[in-house]
Amino acid sequence: MSAGWSFYIVALTAINLIGLIWLLLATAAKPKNDKPATETMGHVWDGDIEELNNPLPRWWFILFILTFIFGFAYLALYPGLGTFKGSLGWSSGAEVQAELDATNAKLETLFAGFRNQPLADLIDNPAATKVGRNVFANNCSACHGSDARGATGYPNLVDADWLYGGEPETVLASIMNGRHGLMPPMVATLPGNGVEEVANYALSLSGLAHDARLASVGKPKFEAICAACHGVDGKGNHALGAPNLTDDIWLHGNGNLAGIKNTITYGVSGVMPAWGALISEDRARLAAAWILAQGKSSAESERDDAARSGGAR
Numbered sequence: 001m002s003a004g005w006s007f008y009i010v011a012l013t014a015i016n017l018i019g020l021i022w023l024l025l026a027t028a029a030k031p032k033n034d035k036p037a038t039e040t041m042g043h044v045w046d047g048d049i050e051e052l053n054n055p056l057p058r059w060w061f062i063l064f065i066l067t068f069i070f071g072f073a074y075l076a077l078y079p080g081l082g083t084f085k086g087s088l089g090w091s092s093g094a095e096v097q098a099e100l101d102a103t104n105a106k107l108e109t110l111f112a113g114f115r116n117q118p119l120a121d122l123i124d125n126p127a128a129t130k131v132g133r134n135v136f137a138n139n140c141s142a143c144h145g146s147d148a149r150g151a152t153g154y155p156n157l158v159d160a161d162w163l164y165g166g167e168p169e170t171v172l173a174s175i176m177n178g179r180h181g182l183m184p185p186m187v188a189t190l191p192g193n194g195v196e197e198v199a200n201y202a203l204s205l206s207g208l209a210h211d212a213r214l215a216s217v218g219k220p221k222f223e224a225i226c227a228a229c230h231g232v233d234g235k236g237n238h239a240l241g242a243p244n245l246t247d248d249i250w251l252h253g254n255g256n257l258a259g260i261k262n263t264i265t266y267g268v269s270g271v272m273p274a275w276g277a278l279i280s281e282d283r284a285r286l287a288a289a290w291i292l293a294q295g296k297s298s299a300e301s302e303r304d305d306a307a308r309s310g311g312a313r
């Protein structure tokens with residue numbers, strides 16, 4: 001706040017207070033001796049109801065005086081007069097900081113217990129994954145969904161399909177440092193019917209319905225252009241975040257020809273923000289532990305299903 005504004009506010013507050021005190025004293029003044037004890041304002045309603053000019057009742061007057069005393073005390077102790085900080089030095093920012101410090105001190109004891117355990121152990125530690133679940137709900141679910149199963153453009157984190165790798169340390173690195181997966185628009189490198197042909201080949205990689213003739217023309221083009229990132233076999237590349245194209249799991253679109261052609265023509269880009277500086281490594285490790293525990297239990301329940309159905313899957 002500039003000095004001018006501060007002065008303006010102080011002056012405005014002071015003038016208001018002085019004005020109000022004057023008003024109070026002026027209206028509370030006892031009637032002069034030469035006037036009748038009950039002066040009327042000269043307003044009459046319904047024949048005989050008159051408006052009188054009585055002084056304020058004593059208790060009301062005292063109440064007003066008390067509010068003035070409160071007001072002056074408040075302005076002396078707390079910030080209110082321009083840039084004057086008040087003699088107590090209180091501020092809302094400091095109050096929030098104090099609460100934050102108290103919460104962090106409480107959490108510090110909680111986190112300290114997990115800090116020297118390997119991430120791989122935390123996955124099987126229900127106390128750790130319980131905290132991790134909250135960290136995830138507060139910071140990650142907006143993009144990845146509350147069950148971490150993702151959405152178009154936001155990867156499912158509990159399946160076994162990873163863009164960057166599912167080793168505990170790799171998952172932690174994804175969270176701490178963020179990721180940026182970039183596929184440039186490829187249309188310029190695929191003249192003629194190239195996009196259609198390569199898209200049909202991509203469908204064939206996942207065993208989906210496709211045009212076999214177009215796919216066979218697309219195969220050498222894929223190997224020449226796309227393999228650099230997605231691998232000759234199309235199984236992807238964790239170093240680049242290039243998805244596996246053979247598993248019928250789709251980050252963009254749902255595996256139909258139009259969606260794949262769109263991806264190839266215009267390219268795609270996915271940004272995972274870096275969380276290290278925002279939530280601290282303690283929280284990032286717990287979130288990673290929860291994600292990996294979810295993945296583990298969904299893999300186990302799928303194995304159970306497969307066993308029950310006689311391994312028919």
Ligand code: HEC
Nearest residue numbers: 139140143155162163164165174180181241270271272287
């Ligand atoms: C603003 C949206 C957004 C938020 C919030 C977000 N993520 Fe992500 N995350 C993404 C995107 C997009 C990707 C995929 C990046 C890519 O396409 O290369 C991703 C990728 C990941 C990956 C790598 C997945 C893989 O297959 O290798 C992990 C792990 C991950 N996120 C965990 C988290 C955690 C934990 C949080 C919370 C602390 C979080 N994310 C918050 C958008 C987000």
Ligand code: HEC
Nearest residue numbers: 181182183186226229241242243249250251252268269270
């Ligand atoms: C420079 C590396 C690079 C090249 C070259 C490249 N891609 Fe990609 N591709 C990626 C990355 C990275 C992603 C994931 C983008 C993201 O994180 O959102 C991707 C995503 C895709 C997807 C979406 C997968 C899904 O799960 O939805 C398809 C399909 C695809 N690429 C096909 C192709 C084809 C076909 C070509 C060749 C014409 C090609 N790509 C060339 C890096 C590349």
